[in-house]
Amino acid sequence: MSENTHSAPAPRPDYKSYGEIVWGQFKKYPMSRYSLWAIGLMFLVATYAPIIAMNVPFIISVPQGVGPAGAQGMQFPWFGVLFDSNFYESGVDIFFNVLMFGFPLLLLGLFGLTKFGNFEDKVALRRARMRYLAGSSLVLLIVCIFVFLSNFSIPYVDYEQLAGLDGVFSIFPPIPYAYREPDIQAAQQGMSWLHFLGTDRAGRDVFTRLLFGTRISLTIGVVAVAIYVSIGVVLGSIAGYFGGKVDAFILRMIEVMLCFPTFFLILTVRGFIDDPSIFHIMLIIGLTGWTTVARLVRGEFLRLKNQEFVQAALAMGLSQSRIIFRHILPNALGPVLVSATFGVAGAILIEASLSFLGLGPPTAPSWGQILTTGRETGQWPLIIAPGIAIFITVSLLNLVGEGVRDATDPKMRK
Amino acid sequence: MTTYIVKRILLMIPTLFLIILVVFGLLQIAPGKPTPSQASASGAENTQSMEGRESHRIFKEQFGLDKPIFLNFRYGLDADDIREDIEVLADYARPICPEDATQVAHCMPADQRPTSATVIAAQDRIEDLSFYITPALYQIAQTAERDDVRATAIIHLTVNGQYKLRNEFSANQSAEDEAYNKSVYQKNRDIRSWTVAPDASAAEIDAILAEKWTPWMQDETNTARFDYTFNEKFWITVTDTRFAKYMGNILRLDFGISSADKQPILPTVWEKVKVSAILGFFSIFFAYLISVPLGVWSAYRQGTKADEAVTIGLFLLYSLPSFFTAVLVLKWLTVGQPFEWFPTGGFMSSGAEHMTTLERATNIAYHMVLPVFCLTYGALASLSRYARAGLLDVIRADYIRTARAKGLSESMVVIKHAVRNGMIPILTLLGTLLPAIIGGSVVLEFVFNLPGLGLYMLDSIFVRDYNAIMAITLVSAVLTLIGILLSDLSYAIVDPRISFD
Numbered sequence: 001m002s003e004n005t006h007s008a009p010a011p012r013p014d015y016k017s018y019g020e021i022v023w024g025q026f027k028k029y030p031m032s033r034y035s036l037w038a039i040g041l042m043f044l045v046a047t048y049a050p051i052i053a054m055n056v057p058f059i060i061s062v063p064q065g066v067g068p069a070g071a072q073g074m075q076f077p078w079f080g081v082l083f084d085s086n087f088y089e090s091g092v093d094i095f096f097n098v099l100m101f102g103f104p105l106l107l108l109g110l111f112g113l114t115k116f117g118n119f120e121d122k123v124a125l126r127r128a129r130m131r132y133l134a135g136s137s138l139v140l141l142i143v144c145i146f147v148f149l150s151n152f153s154i155p156y157v158d159y160e161q162l163a164g165l166d167g168v169f170s171i172f173p174p175i176p177y178a179y180r181e182p183d184i185q186a187a188q189q190g191m192s193w194l195h196f197l198g199t200d201r202a203g204r205d206v207f208t209r210l211l212f213g214t215r216i217s218l219t220i221g222v223v224a225v226a227i228y229v230s231i232g233v234v235l236g237s238i239a240g241y242f243g244g245k246v247d248a249f250i251l252r253m254i255e256v257m258l259c260f261p262t263f264f265l266i267l268t269v270r271g272f273i274d275d276p277s278i279f280h281i282m283l284i285i286g287l288t289g290w291t292t293v294a295r296l297v298r299g300e301f302l303r304l305k306n307q308e309f310v311q312a313a314l315a316m317g318l319s320q321s322r323i324i325f326r327h328i329l330p331n332a333l334g335p336v337l338v339s340a341t342f343g344v345a346g347a348i349l350i351e352a353s354l355s356f357l358g359l360g361p362p363t364a365p366s367w368g369q370i371l372t373t374g375r376e377t378g379q380w381p382l383i384i385a386p387g388i389a390i391f392i393t394v395s396l397l398n399l400v401g402e403g404v405r406d407a408t409d410p411k412m413r414k
Numbered sequence: 415m416t417t418y419i420v421k422r423i424l425l426m427i428p429t430l431f432l433i434i435l436v437v438f439g440l441l442q443i444a445p446g447k448p449t450p451s452q453a454s455a456s457g458a459e460n461t462q463s464m465e466g467r468e469s470h471r472i473f474k475e476q477f478g479l480d481k482p483i484f485l486n487f488r489y490g491l492d493a494d495d496i497r498e499d500i501e502v503l504a505d506y507a508r509p510i511c512p513e514d515a516t517q518v519a520h521c522m523p524a525d526q527r528p529t530s531a532t533v534i535a536a537q538d539r540i541e542d543l544s545f546y547i548t549p550a551l552y553q554i555a556q557t558a559e560r561d562d563v564r565a566t567a568i569i570h571l572t573v574n575g576q577y578k579l580r581n582e583f584s585a586n587q588s589a590e591d592e593a594y595n596k597s598v599y600q601k602n603r604d605i606r607s608w609t610v611a612p613d614a615s616a617a618e619i620d621a622i623l624a625e626k627w628t629p630w631m632q633d634e635t636n637t638a639r640f641d642y643t644f645n646e647k648f649w650i651t652v653t654d655t656r657f658a659k660y661m662g663n664i665l666r667l668d669f670g671i672s673s674a675d676k677q678p679i680l681p682t683v684w685e686k687v688k689v690s691a692i693l694g695f696f697s698i699f700f701a702y703l704i705s706v707p708l709g710v711w712s713a714y715r716q717g718t719k720a721d722e723a724v725t726i727g728l729f730l731l732y733s734l735p736s737f738f739t740a741v742l743v744l745k746w747l748t749v750g751q752p753f754e755w756f757p758t759g760g761f762m763s764s765g766a767e768h769m770t771t772l773e774r775a776t777n778i779a780y781h782m783v784l785p786v787f788c789l790t791y792g793a794l795a796s797l798s799r800y801a802r803a804g805l806l807d808v809i810r811a812d813y814i815r816t817a818r819a820k821g822l823s824e825s826m827v828v829i830k831h832a833v834r835n836g837m838i839p840i841l842t843l844l845g846t847l848l849p850a851i852i853g854g855s856v857v858l859e860f861v862f863n864l865p866g867l868g869l870y871m872l873d874s875i876f877v878r879d880y881n882a883i884m885a886i887t888l889v890s891a892v893l894t895l896i897g898i899l900l901s902d903l904s905y906a907i908v909d910p911r912i913s914f915d
Contacts, residue, residue, distance in 0.1 A: 256432045259891045259898070263853025264871065268887045271875040272444055349735055353857050356737050357872060368737075375741045375861070383745065387738035395733040 017126065018330060022337070025407035032403020035396040042393065046214040047096050047103060053175035053208040056081045056159055060170040067162050077159060078173075086153045087178070090364060092219045092278055093212070095144045102140045109136060177205035179212040179365045188377055197381040200373050209365035210385055216366050217393060220282055220351045221344035227286025229340050232293025237324050237332075239294070240301025247298070254291045262288055266350065270359050278361045281354060285347050292339055300332030334408035341404050345397035352390050418906060426895060433895070437888045438660050442483060444880040471541050471573075476582075478659045480542040486654045488546035489642045493553040496543065499536035500554055504566040506533045507612040520562065520613065540570055548575045549640045552631050555623060565614045568622065572609045575630075576602040605630075669885035674877045679885045682870070687889065689761050690859070690866035694851045696782065697789040698844070705794050706840070709801025710833055716806065725802075732795035736854060740788045740861040747784065756784050759863035785858045792854065793847055797840060805836040838909050841901060848897035852890050 016024070027033055045052075058078045062071050081087045082097040113132055119125040163170040177195075183203035190198050197206040239250040257265075265288045273280050304310060305328060313327045354360045355368030367386040374382025406412045474480040482488070506528050511521035528536075540547070551574060555567040577598045580591045587595070608626040610618055630636060642650070652658060663670065669679040712724040745751055748758040757763070762777045769777065808814065809832055817827045856868030863869070867886055874882040 252429075252432065255429060256436060258849075259429065259433055259894050260436075260887065261849035261853040261890050261894060263856060264849075264887055264890045267856065267871055267875060268440065268883055271878070271880070271883050272440075274445070345733070352735060353737060356857065357860055359872075359875065371738065371741065375744075378745065380745075383738075383741055387735070387742070390735050390738065391733060394735065395730065398729070398733050 015123075018333075022334070022404070022407050025413060026403050029403040029406060032400050032406075035399035035403070038396050039393075039400060042214055042396075043218060045211070046218055047099050049211045049215065050078070050082060050097065050100070051173055053177060053179070053205070053211055054078065054081070054173045055176050055178040055181055056087075057163060057170040057172045060159060060163060060168065062162065062165075063167045066165050066167055071157065071162060077154075077157070080154050083147050084153050085148075085151045086156070089180075090278060091144075091148050092215055092364075094148045095219070096215050098140065098144045098147055102136075102143070106133075106136050106140070175205065175208055177208045179204060179209045180363070181205075188379065190379070191381055197385050198379055200370070200379075200382060201377060206370060206382055206385065209370055210367070210389060212365045213367045213370065213386070213389070216278060216364050217348045217351065217390075220278065220285070221348040221397070223282045224285035224289070224347040224351075225340050225343040227282065228289040228343070229293050229336060231286070232290035233297050233329070233336065235290065236294035236297025237301055237329060240298040241305055241320075241324055241328065243302075250294065250298075254294055257288075257291045263350065263353070266354070267359070270354065276359075276361055278364055281351055281360060285350055289343065289347070292343075293336055296335040296339055297332055300335060301328060304328050304331055338401060338405040338408060341397065341401035345394045345401065348390070348393060348397070352386075415906075419903065422899060422902060426899065429895065430892070433888065433891045434661060434664055435657075437884050437891075438657055440887075441660075441880060441884045442656075444884070445878075467537070467541075474542070478656050480544060481654060481656045481659065483656050486651050488543055489647055489650055491543065491547050491550055493550045493557070496540065496547055496550055497554060497558075499539050500551075500558075500566050500570070501560075501563055502528045502532055502536040503540070503570075504560065504562045504612075507566060508562060540574070543574070545574055545576070545578065545639075549631070551575070552627060555619070555627065561614070561616050561619060562612060564616075564619050565610050565612050568608075568610050568619065568627070569612065571627065572606050575605050664888070669888070670881040672874075672879050672882045674874065674879045674882065679882050682882075683867070683885055683889055686865060686867045686870045687893075689864055690852070690855055690868065692778070693782065693785055693789060693855050693858070693864065693866060694848075696786045697793060697851055698847060700786065700790045701793040701797050701847075702840075704790075705797035706801050706833075706837060708794075709798040710805050710828070710836075712798070713802040713805035713809065714828060724798075728795045728798050731791050732799075734791070736788045736792055737857045737861060739791070740784070740858055743784050743788065744861060757781050759861075761864055761866075781862075781864075785855075785862045785864060788858050788861075789851065789854055793851060797843065797847070800840045800843060801837065804839050805832060808832050808836040811835075838905070841905050841908060844901035844904070845898040848901075849890075849894050852893065 026036075056077050059074070059076055061074045064072055066072070082100070083094065085094075088094055088097065109132060110129070113129060114125070117125065117128060119128060159170070160176065162168060163172070175196075181204060183199070185203065186195070186199050187201055187203040188199060189195055189203075192198070195205050195207065197210065200206055200209070235250050235253075239247040260268075266284055269284050269288065270276065270281075273284075310323060310327060313323045318327075351360065351366065352368035352371070355364075355366040356372045357368075358372060360366050360369055367390050370382055370386040371390075374380070374386070471480075505522060505526075508520050508522040510527060511523050513524075548571065551567045551571045555564050555571065558564045558567065579595045579598055581587050582595070608622055608630075610622055667680055669683065671677065672679050672682065675682075708724065708728075712721045715721045743756075744758065747753045747755045749756070750758065757780065760781060762774065762781055766774050766777050814827060814832055817831045818824075822831075852867070855866060856871060858864070859866040859869040860872060867890065871883065871886045873879075874886065
């Protein structure tokens with residue numbers, strides 16, 4: 001482009017982005033809004049679960065001459081254990097533990113950006129905010145991967161025994177149990193003040209497992225849906241934009257995939273994996289669920305690709321990838337957003353069903369796994385508590401989904 | 415109408431083919447195949463034990479694992495393609511040089527000896543190529559420079575050159591087949607005896623070639639056997655493959671043998687499908703039976719308290735996981751629990767085979783109440799919401815106002831005019847409901863211990879019975895395909911706007 005168009009930039013019109021329009025509409029549905037807050041609260045509880053329940057003290061101070069050699073003095077073992085690969089073997093836990101410190105920093109940065117940043121107009125602020133969020137999420141992810149791969153671990157100390165000694169001062173989290181800590185002597189207890197929801201067959205505290213199960217459920221829901229939305233969006237846009245033989249091929253693929261009952265397909269693929277981790281389950285759900293999204297995106301592309309703004313973009317000589325990803329795709333995302341919100345609820349249900357059937361990750365504190373233990377041992381708290389947890393989570397997500405559906409529907413605009 | 419049905423069924427054929435292709439592909443990547451290292455469990459030692467090799471080769475032949483996956487071009491192989499493998503095998507057969515520098519003829523320095531993995535791979539390749547490489551092996555035996563390579567080629571000729579038996583692994587051979595096989599056994603025994611020792615001298619090798627192999631190779635039947643016409647080549651390329659064999663088996667409804675109980679899979683699957691079909695049919699039946707009136711009723715009272723209550727109730731039902739409900743009713747309402755109203759599980763009571771048909775039906779129905787209830791309510795919730803939306807779409811249409819203006823009674827207007835048009839969309843939902851019902855039944859069959867398809871699937875996963883898993887997947891896909899066809903047909907019948915041609 002020539003220079004004179006850029007020499008004196010005209011002030012940008014203050015437009016509302018698609019996201020802001022949808023958000024503005026969404027705020028008009030109180031039930032959905034409260035549900036979204038409740039889901040946010042669940043995320044916070046999941047993130048800060050180690051503050052509520054952990055068998056390692058925040059602070060422990062051992063006087064001279066007490067306990068084993070080398071344990072004397074003031075220590076803060078809780079912080080070290082958070083990134084211990086023996087204590088938290090699963091990547092999900094490491095991620096949430098990093099997020100525990102990253103999240104306040106991120107909010108602080110966002111606050112500072114809005115308050116003290118110097119921007120010409122709203123659009124520039126919005127753009128800077130997007131850039132900041134994308135960059136800091138990337139940094140967070142890299143830190144998580146780094147912590148996970150560094151396999152950091154500290155020597156094991158029995159802090160509960162140490163804290164019981166004379167003259168030792170310690171502050172434990174309110175629930176002094178870890179979700180993986182078995183205690184055979186306390187197996188299959190009922191509800192009590194020590195164990196709010198009793199203990200399972202291995203003597204693990206069920207409330208703690210339920211709490212950490214929130215991490216598993218929410219992560220599986222979000223990551224599995226992220227995987228299938230990515231696959232579906234790419235395949236759907238290719239099929240819709242290019243049409244012809246590519247379209248026919250992808251449609252055939254979708255048609256064949258639709259003939260397999262999804263849960264059977266998931267079970268089939270699960271049968272090929274000997275010792276699944278949480279990530280396997282996410283991947284399985286992600287790889288089998290993309291057909292709906294692909295069909296939606298394809299339909300939207302077929303509708304949009306002959307409209308004037310695409311013709312204009314073509315006439316301006318923009319590249320195909322720019323037209324697809326910057327011009328058509330943002331306009332095609334409404335139905336995808338709706339499908340994804342309901343999809344998170346669906347993925348949580350699928351994971352719970354798999355764990356319930358004994359096909360989930362064997363060591364993870366999944367809600368379905370707690371429920372199936374309760375079915376076998378006949379302990380009521382182990383049936384009711386995870387069942388209600390799943391029910392509430394799924395209901396909240398479905399309520400949010402209804403709100404998003406109405407908010408993205410131009411006919412329903414208030 | 416007939417044209418439409420025929421066209422619709424013909425369109426199913428390519429889809430079915432692709433489904434079989436997907437299932438076959440999954441079966442190929444399924445773990446648990448006898449890999450060479452597993453078949454000869456203790457590694458390299460076993461590769462030289464003839465019995466071990468032979469049983470592994472027969473196993474591969476029986477299950478078609480020696481064949482290429484999709485296309486077979488093995489008729490075009492010549493000596494250069496397999497020379498390397500034969501040399502590896504010949505190297506492996508040579509004695510290892512002793513460490514104390516004593517001279518042994520033709521010895522192989524220990525560090526140059528091929529690794530056992532290469533040897534096993536080479537041996538498998540040579541075995542898998544079967545009779546296609548007979549001319550190539552013969553050529554190597556004649557022309558190779560090293561004597562031990564020539565000897566190895568002859569040793570493999572005695573295996574690869576053998577004639578194939580007819581219907582070898584089938585349970586019902588005809589008398590004709592048996593007679594043919596008997597003569598083949600005779601010839602193969604001869605071929606097997608035309609062997610030499612691995613360290614045979616050039617003179618010995620020349621002698622056996624001149625005496626036995628050269629006349630055999632130049633025999634008219636054999637020259638015809640290895641000289642392929644274009645038709646034969648095409649036929650081999652397409653049909654002598656794993657996929658063609660699998661496809662043939664599927665078309666003959668042969669799903670193979672279960673690795674758990676060593677029985678053919680199809681009868682078992684058929685037995686299980688019956689249980690699942692009863693469960694699924696009644697769930698769908700009750701879901702439609704209840705949801706349509708409920709949806710219509712709540713749409714007709716749109717905006718009232720009753721409508722809101724029904725909507726919220728259905729929404730909550732929709733979010734209630736069926737396995738949770740199933741465990742709750744199991745722990746409350748079954749024998750041995752607070753309310754002993756229903757049996758704890760199973761398809762029928764243990765003595766049910768001796769009952770009259772009516773008694774047995776009652777018994778089965780009694781066992782089915784809880785599972786059908788748990789499977790129905792989820793489908794019911796989503797169907798009712800669609801039914802409500804469907805009626806709301808038409809209730810304000812002009813033709814409804816016209817019907818009212820004509821003075822028709824309100825029930826007539828709603829039932830005859832509104833419902834018939836408003837409910838057409840929920841018929842199409844049958845196509846998407848069916849996979850959900852089939853999938854959802856897995857959990858309920860697990861909880862209520864119903865011997866259906868889902869429970870069979872679970873058991874097969876736990877014992878890693880991949881043949882059964884893939885057969886169940888295939889059957890469930892075909893059932894879904896039929897369900898989609900039925901829903902399309904019913905749509906075409908109910909909606910007169912759809913033309914059949």
